[in-house]
Amino acid sequence: xxxxxxxTLREKYLIRLDEAMRGLPHGVATDIRAGILExxxxxxxxxxxxxxxxxxxxxxxxREAQAELxxxxxxxxxxxxxxxxxPRPAATSTRGFAIATALVLSFGGxxxxxxxxxxxAVLVSLSSMWKTGEKVVAIxxxxxxGGLSILAISTMVTVSAGESSGSSSGTGTPPSVNNPxxxxxxxxxxxxxxxxxxxxxxxxxxxxxxxxxxxxxR
Numbered sequence: 011x012x013x014x015x016x017x018t019l020r021e022k023y024l025i026r027l028d029e030a031m032r033g034l035p036h037g038v039a040t041d042i043r044a045g046i047l048e049x050x051x052x053x054x055x056x057x058x059x060x061x062x063x064x065x066x067x068x069x070x071x072x073r074e075a076q077a078e079l080x081x082x083x084x085x086x087x088x089x090x091x092x093x094x095x096x097p098r099p100a101a102t103s104t105r106g107f108a109i110a111t112a113l114v115l116s117f118g119g120x121x122x123x124x125x126x127x128x129x130x131a132v133l134v135s136l137s138s139m140w141k142t143g144e145k146v147v148a149i150x151x152x153x154x155x156g157g158l159s160i161l162a163i164s165t166m167v168t169v170s171a172g173e174s175s176g177s178s179s180g181t182g183t184p185p186s187v188n189n190p191x192x193x194x195x196x197x198x199x200x201x202x203x204x205x206x207x208x209x210x211x212x213x214x215x216x217x218x219x220x221x222x223x224x225x226x227x228r
Contacts, residue, residue: 016058020050027068034075042075100138108139108222115148116215127211139222148218152210 014022027046031039046065050058065071101107111133118126131149134140140148 014055014059016050016053016055019055019058019062020047023050023062023065023068027071030068030072031075034072035079038075038079042071046071102136103138105139105222107133108137109219111137112215112218112222114215115218116212119211130215134218140218144218144221148214152214 024043024047027043028039031042034042049065050061053061111130115127115130115134118130120126122129134145134148137145
């Protein structure tokens with residue numbers, strides 16, 4: 011062993027020891043190896059060689075360890091600890107819940123007026139499959155567009171009625187005549203409600219379904 015460093019001597023001895031202890035249970039072999047490695051740690055080359063000589067042949071160490079094992083050559087092994095099952099994802103984070111809520115938002119108001127849409131809006135707000143901005147667009151935008159449409163139509167009707175009144179001829183104030191071609195104010199409201207409930211809200215729910223494509227549960 012002359013000329014060998016302490017690290018080389020230690021590694022060579024541990025390799026022989028590992029080879030000799032192949033037939034031992036893993037826990038026993040690991041404990042023996044760790045004890046011998048601790049004895050050899052920090053020694054110089056001469057001290058390492060002397061300690062290895064006192065430890066003796068690795069095969070003899072393995073035979074002694076085998077003889078001390080209980081009958082049958084096995085040692086008690088602790089039962090494996092069962093791994094905790096992974097928690098199931100919340101119902102509001104599933105793709106199925108998101109699809110159902112988008113359909114309720116689209117057509118719930120048609121099946122059960124007002125209440126159905128309100129339920130759909132609440133369910134959409136609970137789902138984690140859409141971003142907050144997408145939820146706001148789907149719930150709020152139909153009413154904003156519908157309100158602006160009612161305002162624009164009413165403005166056009168008012169302007170048209172004023173022009174019709176100003177173009178009348180003769181003296182005095184002509185009697186007001188209801189033009190059947192010009193919708194009344196309540197007609198405008200019903201037109202706006204119909205546009206929101208039958209067209210815009212279903213489109214908003216279908217838009218949410220389109221945004222859902224390719225997304226996984228969060």
